[in-house]
Amino acid sequence: MKVRQLARQTGLVGLVLVSSLALAACGSDNNAGDEGTADSAAVTAGGSDIECGEGGTLNAEGSSAQKNAIEQAIASFEEVCPDITVNYNPTGSGAGITQFTAGQVEFAGSDSALNADKGEVEAAQARCEAGPAWNIPMVTGPIAVAYNLEGVDELVLDAATTAKIFRGEITTWNDPAIAALNEGATLPGDEIHVFFRSDESGTTDNFTKYLNAASGGVWTDPNGKSWPSSGVGEGREKSAGVSEGVKTTAGGITYVEWSYAKDNDLGIAQIDNGSGPIELTAETVATSVATAERVGEGNDLALKLDYATQEEGAYPIVLVTYEIVCSAGLDEAATAGVKAFLTHFASPEVQEGLVEIGYAPLPEDVQTDVLAAIEAIA
Known part of the structure; x- marks a missing residue:
């Protein structure tokens, strides 16, 4: 034709x-x-x-x-x-x-x-x-857990705590679970405002894969491109939508690509994968991707990422x-x-x-x- x-x-x-x-x-x-x-x-x-x-x-x-x-x-x-x-x-x-x-x-x-x-x-x-x-x-x-919290320039989260935030089980920033990961930090008692992707998104799919694999059973929903009904928050379309939501909302938090978090000057949480807090950098992401398993055949190069990796220096939330x-x-x-x-x-x-x-x-x-x-x- x-x-x-x-x-x-x-x-x-x-x-x-x-x-x-x-x-x-x-x-x-x-x-x-x-x-x-x-x-x-x-x-x-x-x-x-x-x-x-x-x-x-x-x-x-x-x-x-x-x-x-x-x-x-x-x-x-x-x-x-x-x-x-x-x-x-x-x-x-x-x-x-x-x-x-x-x-x-x-x-x-x-x-x-x-x-x-x-x-x-x-x-x-x-x-x-x-x-x-x-x-x-x-x-x-890389998928950043991006936040807007005045006076908190550094924040550490792990998979279980992140899952509880996005399930609505942790609702304030000074919750004991968050405080335990941020010893010595002054955390306000502000309400947490969650934003999620309202459209079908591979970012949602990969973020929920991470929560499912690494949260130790806290996150029980299967991964998927659509935000699950057990999750909480306000839906916004596309990466630009959730980024704007957090940027304009004190106490906001979302999952979004690193580039959008940087463009909107949002706080980016360090993620403790079990080997200690890991900052999101090109190097820590490369360390994580290097552990991926090839699952495609021939020139189909589909990869299986290890979201539950505990390798030192491997930032685990990637797509x-x-x-x-x-x-x-x-x-x-x-x-x-x-x-x-x-x-x-x-x-x-x-x-x-x-x-x-x-x-x-x-x-x-x-x-x-x-x-x-x-x-x-x-």
């Missing part, structure tokens, strides 16, 4: 998805990875040879956790392949997967790998037609945002564009630059596998 070639929209930096302009997901006998295509342009950036192809527009949607990271990558990509426009709509992981399986976007961002039990793997396979969808880890986004892609099945122009952009996104220079905006670069061995998987997209 031949797809329509789209004209590049000058200056657009990937903020709005225009579904009617999306490149359709159709089978093709062409392989955009072939070298020597007459109309393609090869560019070297970040130590990788990038084939820009004929240009066009790529639309993507999903994880708001990676919003700041992917927008930074899009901005620098414009200098590498100026004839390719990448639009990214940060509607949340659930919406991104829905749009991907419906064929409305070329790739999706999701803070959780495709879930076979929920039919996502089968639906993605049907969309791609010519091959399975792959989960390609791209952004390591990995995957770019969900067709291993084969897009037309030649779309395939070339996806490969070019993701190769740029995964390059060492781009990954290292993400640290400045609140993300951690992929561990070197994971990054090597990611670049190999992108190259294998046909």
